[in-house]
Amino acid sequence: KQEVTQIPAALSVPEGENLVLNCSFTDSAIYNLQWFRQDPGKGLTSLLLIQSSQREQTSGRLNASLDKSSGRSTLYIAASQPGDSATYLCAVKGTSGSRLTFGEGTQLTVNP
Amino acid sequence: DTAVSQTPKYLVTQMGNDKSIKCEQNLGHDTMYWYKQDSKKFLKIMFSYNNKELIINETVPNRFSPKSPDKAHLNLHINSLELGDSAVYFCASSHSPGANVLTFGAGSRLTVL
Numbered sequence: 001k002q003e004v005t006q007i008p009a010a011l012s013v014p015e016g017e018n019l020v021l022n023c024s025f026t027d028s029a030i031y032n033l034q035w036f037r038q039d040p041g042k043g044l045t046s047l048l049l050i051q052s053s054q055r056e057q058t059s060g061r062l063n064a065s066l067d068k069s070s071g072r073s074t075l076y077i078a079a080s081q082p083g084d085s086a087t088y089l090c091a092v093k094g095t096s097g098s099r100l101t102f103g104e105g106t107q108l109t110v111n112p
Numbered sequence: 113d114t115a116v117s118q119t120p121k122y123l124v125t126q127m128g129n130d131k132s133i134k135c136e137q138n139l140g141h142d143t144m145y146w147y148k149q150d151s152k153k154f155l156k157i158m159f160s161y162n163n164k165e166l167i168i169n170e171t172v173p174n175r176f177s178p179k180s181p182d183k184a185h186l187n188l189h190i191n192s193l194e195l196g197d198s199a200v201y202f203c204a205s206s207h208s209p210g211a212n213v214l215t216f217g218a219g220s221r222l223t224v225l
Contacts, residue, residue, distance in 0.1 A: 032212055034212075041121075041218065041219075042218050043116070043202065043216035043217050043218040043219060044155075044202070044204075046213060046214075049212055049213065051212075087153065089155065091155075093212075099157045099160070100155075100157065100214065102154065102156070104152055104154045105153045
């Protein structure tokens with residue numbers, strides 16, 4: 001059974017800092033891995049999707065890496081801004097079926 | 113136009129009541145899902161329907177009954193509500209069961225008193 005863990009559970013940083021969020025998963029037989037952003041009272045927004053054959057994906061100030069063999073992914077946020085404050089969720093999709101297995105998220109606060 | 117819309121956004125009710133949450137998507141997707149996010153923020157899949165047919169049914173109490181009248185709608189009915197049912201319920205849709213991208217609704221926060 002796939003389990004996804006995210007560290008840290010919460011992170012508070014001053015504006016402008018670069019930061020790294022970590023995600024680990026127990027079963028390396030994944031189809032892809034996604035990073036989502038969740039804002040209070042709103043749905044989930046997909047930020048980056050990495051296929052199992054890929055090593056990283058970049059979008060603006062965000063860079064996500066995937067090391068499938070070690071069961072790890074990181075989300076790097078450069079030059080953080082207060083608007084980046086949200087909960088970031090990591091989710092993996094197994095090689096069979098359509099379900100996503102989520103981590104419990106990292107709550108990020110960027111202080112102005 | 114909201115792609116995946118859920119109603120109601122907030123629902124407060126007493127134990128033992130029966131309630132429904134509705135979900136509609138206007139993306140033309142074939143597959144819809146219900147996820148539950150508990151107090152620890154874990155999102156877990158409950159059900160998935162593809163073109164009105166049930167394809168995923170996790171270990172969920174049979175008090176929860178999904179209904180899909182057509183592929184654009186997936187409603188969740190909960191009988192005999194319990195305190196532990198308090199959570200945020202998210203609806204999502206995707207082009208197909210194997211699609212990479214799921215589009216999520218804004219969530220429905222259910223509080224059982």
